[in-house]
Each structure stands twice: as C-alpha cells, then as structure tokens.
Amino acid sequence: MTRASAGSGAGRRSRRAARVRSGVRIDPSLGLAAQDTVAAPPTRPDPAPLLDLVQAADPPPPRPNFAHASEAEMARILDFYQVRWEYEPHVFPVVWNLDGAVIESFAPDFWLPDLDLYLEMTTLRQKLVRKKNRKLRRVLELYPDLRVKLFYARDFRALMLKFGKLGLVAELSGTSGQVVPVRPGGDITAALELSVSPDPSMSEELSQP
Amino acid sequence: MTKPIDLHADIGEVLLDEATIQRKILELGARISADHTARPLTLVSVLKGSLPFMADLMRAISVPVRIDLMEVSSYGGTATESSGLVRILKDLSASIEGEDVLIVEDIIDTGLTLNYLLRYLRGKNPRSLEICTLLDKPARRLVDIPVDYIGFTIPDQFVVGYGLDYGEYYRNLRFVGVLRPEVYTDQA
Numbered sequence: 040m041t042r043a044s045a046g047s048g049a050g051r052r053s054r055r056a057a058r059v060r061s062g063v064r065i066d067p068s069l070g071l072a073a074q075d076t077v078a079a080p081p082t083r084p085d086p087a088p089l090l091d092l093v094q095a096a097d098p099p100p101p102r103p104n105f106a107h108a109s110e111a112e113m114a115r116i117l118d119f120y121q122v123r124w125e126y127e128p129h130v131f132p133v134v135w136n137l138d139g140a141v142i143e144s145f146a147p148d149f150w151l152p153d154l155d156l157y158l159e160m161t162t163l164r165q166k167l168v169r170k171k172n173r174k175l176r177r178v179l180e181l182y183p184d185l186r187v188k189l190f191y192a193r194d195f196r197a198l199m200l201k202f203g204k205l206g207l208v209a210e211l212s213g214t215s216g217q218v219v220p221v222r223p224g225g226d227i228t229a230a231l232e233l234s235v236s237p238d239p240s241m242s243e244e245l246s247q248p
Numbered sequence: 249m250t251k252p253i254d255l256h257a258d259i260g261e262v263l264l265d266e267a268t269i270q271r272k273i274l275e276l277g278a279r280i281s282a283d284h285t286a287r288p289l290t291l292v293s294v295l296k297g298s299l300p301f302m303a304d305l306m307r308a309i310s311v312p313v314r315i316d317l318m319e320v321s322s323y324g325g326t327a328t329e330s331s332g333l334v335r336i337l338k339d340l341s342a343s344i345e346g347e348d349v350l351i352v353e354d355i356i357d358t359g360l361t362l363n364y365l366l367r368y369l370r371g372k373n374p375r376s377l378e379i380c381t382l383l384d385k386p387a388r389r390l391v392d393i394p395v396d397y398i399g400f401t402i403p404d405q406f407v408v409g410y411g412l413d414y415g416e417y418y419r420n421l422r423f424v425g426v427l428r429p430e431v432y433t434d435q436a
Contacts, residue, residue: 121364
C-alpha cells in the first residue's frame, strides 16, 4: 500500500488499546512497587527464533493523519481488497485572487492510482456537504479530466450495512468521527476523538434516497 | 440476530418476482450460448450468494460448460479480521489456463470483491475472462468494471433473497426483495 504521513486516528486508537492491554496498572493504595507485580516467567523461550520472525516481516507502512474516522475505515476497506491508495496526495487550486495567489483549493481524501480515481468522503453535516458539492463542481469545471467520486454519509452507511458493520456508523460519521489533529511536536498518542453527539442534520442527509 | 426472522414479513417490497428472474435467466442463458459456440465455457460461481443464480443459469445454457466454485472473504467477516486482507476461502478445483471463463455473480455494487477476483483469476492465464451478474447496482460502484452480461440494474436499495443475504439469512427466498430498514436498524 502506498501511504503518506504517520499517525492515523485508527492507528492511535489501536496503539492506545495495545498499551491498555499490555500495561500493568498498579493501585498506589496497595503499596506495591512495580517490581512486585511483574514476576519472571518460569521458563523463557529462546528469543532468537522470535527475533528472526520480527526481522523477516516487513514493517507495516506508516498510517496518515486521517481527519475523520470514516476515512480511516475506508482506508482499511481499501487495504482489505488490496486497492492501492494515497491520502490527500494532490491539491487542486480552485480560486485565485487578482494577484494570482491561490485562495481556495481542493484536496480529495484518497487517490486510487490503479483506478485513476479520487475519492472524497463527505460524511459530515449537510451544510458542509453542500459547500463541498459546490467546490467539486468548480473542480470539475477547471479539471474536466479528473475522476472524482463523492462518498456521502448515505454511501458510507450502505457500505457499513453491506459489511455488517452498521453499528459503527454513529461513531464513524458526522462530528463523532472527527479526530483532533496532532499538533506539531505533540504526543500523537495524546490526540483524542471528539465525543460529541451526532449532528441532528445527519439524519436529514442519511434519509436521502 | 436478536429479533426472530420472518422471511416474508421482513421484506418491504418484492423487487423481482420468481417468474421475472427466471425469464431473465433464460434470456441470459440464450445470449451466453449464442456467444460461445466455438469453445467450451467454464462458469466460475462466487459463493455463497450466486449459488441459486449459478444453478439456474447453467441449466439455461445450451453449450458445453464446466463449472467451478470460489469463495472469497468479505470485509468485516469474523473469520478474516485477523489478516486484514481479502482471502480466497475456496479456490478453483481445476486449472483455467487457456480456458474461456465466465464469472457468475449475484450482485455487483462497489466492485471491490470482483476487482480483486479479476486480478486473481487473470493470474491463472485464462484465454478469456467475462462477467455475468444477475443484479447490478451502479449507484454504489467504486471500481468501474466492464460487465458482459447484466440481468437487472437495480436501484440503490438493500436487497435480499435468491441467494442474497442479510446476516446469512434470506438466501432461500425465491424472489429478490428490499429488506425493511427496521430489520437492520433495530439490530445495529
């Protein structure tokens, strides 16, 4: 898979989950030190074969900083079906000022190089979807050869239904699925997902035929 | 499934009744037969959804055919979560090298599975590789794939029956129907 920068929301979640699974939590009230809780295993396997296995496997490619959980899920689906993708690799200027400086541009979420197709996820509020639709129309006027597929909330919902993951829609759509961007120099594991209730306008969008 | 399944009550609308499906299959079988008079054809069915279609289509074809079955894992399937990649759960039982192959699908929506399957089967060097689908749902297409034989182009609705399932049920309906949304929203 071809991917850009590291540190996706999904990646952070899995890393956090891994830490929780492997971490040893010690209740200070018990008065125990860390070494009291970690006993050496009775027999230690020879580490050499394990090391060989680790070295033989290709390291997983770094995950990009997805802006939205639905994008991370889409990346997992594309990975599953072995469709190569890049995350926001290209930016298309759409509005310039009188001095010729770009003041508005469009960066589709995914580029699928083997299909020569851009994929734009629009699982957010209806107002933002309308804005994005307008921008896409402008993009297609300026770049008529571009192949862009807009993936609306209803498309995402249908996809999740097809894969038996409809229960995930609420947490992967709308404002609930937004991921706090990682600040430069900050700890990427400290980034949190916003726990906001789904936007009421989502239901309007989801009910579209 | 938490609610008891009522095969007929859970269907909001019959999209394609049994007679309509069978008429179309006879038509498809005649077309396929006419297009493949020179050489034998190998039909490859993709389990599990295309099983009823395959059974009816092969009997509607009048030229010699071999049949074979494949099954590929689907995203979200519990058996495949660990790998993170689509897997061939059941491979072809015979070589298709140099053969004319027709993939028999129940439905094409995103095209992701079929896109994977085409790449996989092309690697087995068939003489030709064509696609026949009973249902085509172009509104959901992510990967554009040229389809040689299409039974019905259907609207963007969640359909079950005649091999198509929801939660592995409804496959044994003799028609294709639209599942009532409350059936899956109640269980989400």
